Amino acid sequence: MFVFRLTGRIILVLISILVFVWGGFALWYQLPLGALATIGCLVIWTAIAFSVLWLEIKGRSLRALIVLIPVTVALFYWWNTITPSLTRIWSDDVAQTVTGTLNGNQVTLSNVRNFEWRSREDFTPRWEVRNYDLEDLASVDVFLSYWSNPAIAHTLVSFGFNDGQHVVFSAEIRKERHEEFSEIGGFFKEFELAMIAADERDIVRLRTNIRKEDVYRYRIRMAPEMRQALFLSYIDNANHLAQKANFYNTITANCTTVIFDMVRAITPDLPIDYRVVLSGYLPGYLYDLGAIDNQKPLEEVEKSASINQRAINADRDPDFSAKIRIEN
Known part of the structure; x- marks a missing residue:
């Protein structure tokens, strides 16, 4: 049973790292804000990431999921709102x-x-x-x-x-x-x-x-x-x-x-x-x-x-x- 719990915790940590790293790049490249405001958002994003990972490492997976799931849903909802355009000021x-x-x-x-x-x-x-x-x-x-x-x-x-x-x-x-x-x-x-x-x-x-x-x-x-x-x-x-x-x-x-x-x-x-x-x-x-x-x-x-x-x-x-x- 301990092996299954440990394996599940490792998988959850890896998924969380993937979500937060991918999300960090997505925010950097797509937030419609100035550089300082974008950096501020990334600082908050990093703080949330470390909080979730800390909870997972400590074995508090349920609490971590309470944060991770809505954050992930919000991230991908926002991502899907970004659509390509034919009308920009092109090179x-x-x-x-x-x-x-x-x-x-x-x-x-x-x-x-x-x-x-x-x-x-x-x-x-x-x-x-x-x-x-x-x-x-x-x-x-x-x-x-x-x-x-x-x-x-x-x-x-x-x-x-x-x-x-x-x-x-x-x-x-x-x-x-x-x-x-x-x-x-x-x-x-x-x-x-x-x-x-x-x-x-x-x-x-x-x-x-x-x-x-x-x-x-x-x-x-x-x-x-x-x-x-x-x-x-x-x-x-x-x-x-x-x-x-x-x-x-x-x-x-x-x-x-x-x-x-x-x-x-x-x-x-x-x-x-x-x-x-x-x-x-x-x-x-x-x-x-x-x-x-x-x-x-x-x-x-x-x-x-x-x-x-x-x-x-x-x-x-x-x-x-x-x-x-x-x-x-």
């Missing part, structure tokens, strides 16, 4: 999101981003309407952009057409003007999710030449009907996000999992893999599936996929897309 690079219409084989995309970037802060914004013929859809490339951690990369998908056009789709956080990206904040409803379509000279060059990130390009082996289905899936997803806001989530709704969900809707037997979440290792996953060149060792494929030097050399060249694809 300029995500001020618009792409939408698309289909008429036969003709696709019209509105709000295709084609900024002229001179630095992170100095740019000329341009949002364009572009037309594409699905019958001319010729290729799909995945770009992976690394900025710090080798396990994490931003994933972009580029569709190439026979006339030389390329359009890149990127599921991104929709930052407000005062916000900066935070992996932890991404767990706590800090950002909305946006679908951006952009010219490669904008969205790829921004990462290689302006932000100095390490960018790799992988040609995806995909049948023509699959390419078209994925392109249309992006349009459906973009139209949905333009009408109904969703939150970004660092694990469940990020730049790579959004793509995986769309591809899996087309190919239901696509296996789930940790490398979908740890997107920096995505090339190994694609390699194992045979979705990219797997006739050479993976290390060699990854090395040849680097485009940074070619992008720097091309810079503002109108043939940027062609020049980053020149084989070594």
Whole structure:
């Protein structure tokens, strides 16, 4: 009997720690208060946490539950009242999101981003309407952009057409003007999710030449009907996000999992893999599936996929897309 009581007490303590730690982060990222008021609320929250844990450690579990249960219910009730929005003061690079219409084989995309970037802060914004013929859809490339951690990369998908056009789709956080990206904040409803379509000279060059990130390009082996289905899936997803806001989530709704969900809707037997979440290792996953060149060792494929030097050399060249694809 003592063992069962001890086990139950340990489980209760662990649950309480989880609730109070999670709740502390939620309060920090979501309380609509100034910094001092938020810190004050966190001090009170911490005091409640220590009181509950002290009661549990002392074996007064019933008293602890009298405090823990209503506090937990109130926390999750408040959390569920936090909803995403389409109307905030957005950062300029995500001020618009792409939408698309289909008429036969003709696709019209509105709000295709084609900024002229001179630095992170100095740019000329341009949002364009572009037309594409699905019958001319010729290729799909995945770009992976690394900025710090080798396990994490931003994933972009580029569709190439026979006339030389390329359009890149990127599921991104929709930052407000005062916000900066935070992996932890991404767990706590800090950002909305946006679908951006952009010219490669904008969205790829921004990462290689302006932000100095390490960018790799992988040609995806995909049948023509699959390419078209994925392109249309992006349009459906973009139209949905333009009408109904969703939150970004660092694990469940990020730049790579959004793509995986769309591809899996087309190919239901696509296996789930940790490398979908740890997107920096995505090339190994694609390699194992045979979705990219797997006739050479993976290390060699990854090395040849680097485009940074070619992008720097091309810079503002109108043939940027062609020049980053020149084989070594």
